[in-house]
Amino acid sequence: MKHQPTQSPQFFLTAPSPCPYVDGQFERKVFTHLVGDRAPELNDLLTQGGFRRSQNIAYRPACESCRACVSVRILVDEFEPSRNMKRITARNADLIGAEHEAEPSTEQYSLFRTYLDSRHKRGGMSDMTVLDYAMMVEDTHVQTKIIEYRRRGPDSFITGKGEGELIAVALTDRMGDGLSMVYSFFNPELEDRSLGTFMILDHIARARSAGLPHVYLGYWVNGSRKMAYKVRFGPQEHLGPKGWERYDQGSGHP
Incomplete structure (x- = not known):
């Protein structure tokens, strides 16, 4: 069966790692790739939803027990x-x-x-x-x-x-x-x-x-x-x- 590329971004979750800002906490991030013709539009939507960009990745905190990071x-x-x-x-x-x-x-x-x-x-x-x-x-x-x-x-x-x-x-x-x-x-x-x-x-x-x-x-x-x-x-x-x-x-x- 021929694979059809999806129009919706796929999101992934990182493993827990020590938080660099709050002692004793562990951070996790949800992220997706910003590639292709729709990347600018997607970047706009995700940034308005609290994501940040790093290279071709958009990410935001998804920590299990902390909500200290706030988009400004x-x-x-x-x-x-x-x-x-x-x-x-x-x-x-x-x-x-x-x-x-x-x-x-x-x-x-x-x-x-x-x-x-x-x-x-x-x-x-x-x-x-x-x-x-x-x-x-x-x-x-x-x-x-x-x-x-x-x-x-x-x-x-x-x-x-x-x-x-x-x-x-x-x-x-x-x-x-x-x-x-x-x-x-x-x-x-x-x-x-x-x-x-x-x-x-x-x-x-x-x-x-x-x-x-x-x-x-x-x-x-x-x-x-x-x-x-x-x-x-x-x-x-x-x-x-x-x-x-x-x-x-x-x-x-x-």
Whole structure:
């Protein structure tokens, strides 16, 4: 009998493994492949349903005894930067982000390795080779861009590009309802610039300029110091049992 390819995605479940965010817990993920002509449409639907993309895989937590991971998206049209965020924007006014096709470079990998060795020595990505990095960037069937941040040059207003050393990089998916920040990294020696915050602020500005209502930040875990920064960008929505609900940082509840 001739096999007919299915139009519906197939989902798989990983085996339990120690959780990197909550001590004593074990994580499991449900995942599917993002390939073919329908990948962009499927990525939109799954991201709105709390999935994240890694290469050609879309995944979300499916832990048996924990619901700590919460999907977060910023409400772009209502976002108002805090005074500190305005200072960070001003501090990085000499930077410009140039958008490129999702193609890796040795310069990107060098900055990526410096970032990992400084910030995530024991993380799951710590042993990534240049080939692993290339796969992270290139292995996509959706609309993915690389944004490279460099200092402004005299002709940046014409070329849309900066000059000099590469300071920060964002790997970003453009979807029908927003931008999804897949991964970002930066020069860890420039700590006073708060480049992680700056890149999120830049993505909010890019989404607003494109008429897109959301910036997706991935998962937030209440109590995790690594992820505490995500709830500073309000107003935002969190995905819960009732769907996307507005989140009030002050109360800690929708």
